[in-house]
Amino acid sequence: MSGFVAALLGARVPVIAEVKPTDGRGAALLGARSPVELAGAYEAAGAPCLSVVTGRWFGGSPRLLADVAGRSGLPVLRKDFLTRDRDLVATRELGASAVLLTAGLLPRSVLGSLVDKALGLGLTPFVEVTSEAEIAAVRHPADCVIAVNNKDIRGREQGVPDLARSERLLPAVVATGCPCPVSASGISRPEDAARLLGAGFAGVLVGTALLRAPNLATWLAEVPR
């Protein structure tokens, strides 16, 4: 089992906490904090894993990933729209433990070979899906995190989130043998996170709501398992 998956499955509060400078509309999310300070605050509040967005839509960069991964003791997921083998090699070199692969943006054969390549590099594939057809396209599901995205990435994550999508698709994710189903995006309240975990998700990925929370520790403490 990968370090990223082990950290999530072993966590009391299995929330992957995201570092991203802006939301999909360009609104600033870090306030006066540096990304490294924010990562430290997530760790202190008990988050088991981090997600770092390196895509420019969200104000990210590869440098941001290197800074956070170099300073944090937590396993880090790189979130970006990567399509080539060499992007995965670079991701490893930047210090990530897991890498986002977006099933809806990649032809099935490309997704399969990127999963193979990531596993060969020791990176956990974190495959985001929005439909049963995309779930069926995930190769080696037992070695991947399969994450249901509650928003539509084609709309640059700006639309209304549909948490019911996660609940609807969970049985199909579990049926693949994936040990670590995750629900990602648009989870705005601790009670929504708790409901998804109660339904059977092994983890949730939360960005904007945590970045805007007045108190991280309080938000996470309100997510009982």
Ligand SMILES: O=P(O)(O)OC[C@@H](O)[C@@H](O)c1c[nH]c2ccccc12
């Ligand atoms: O801020 P939110 O709604 O909690 O969402 C986090 C994360 O899922 C989102 O940032 C995201 C989902 N897919 C992505 C792809 C690239 C970059 C970022 C993302």
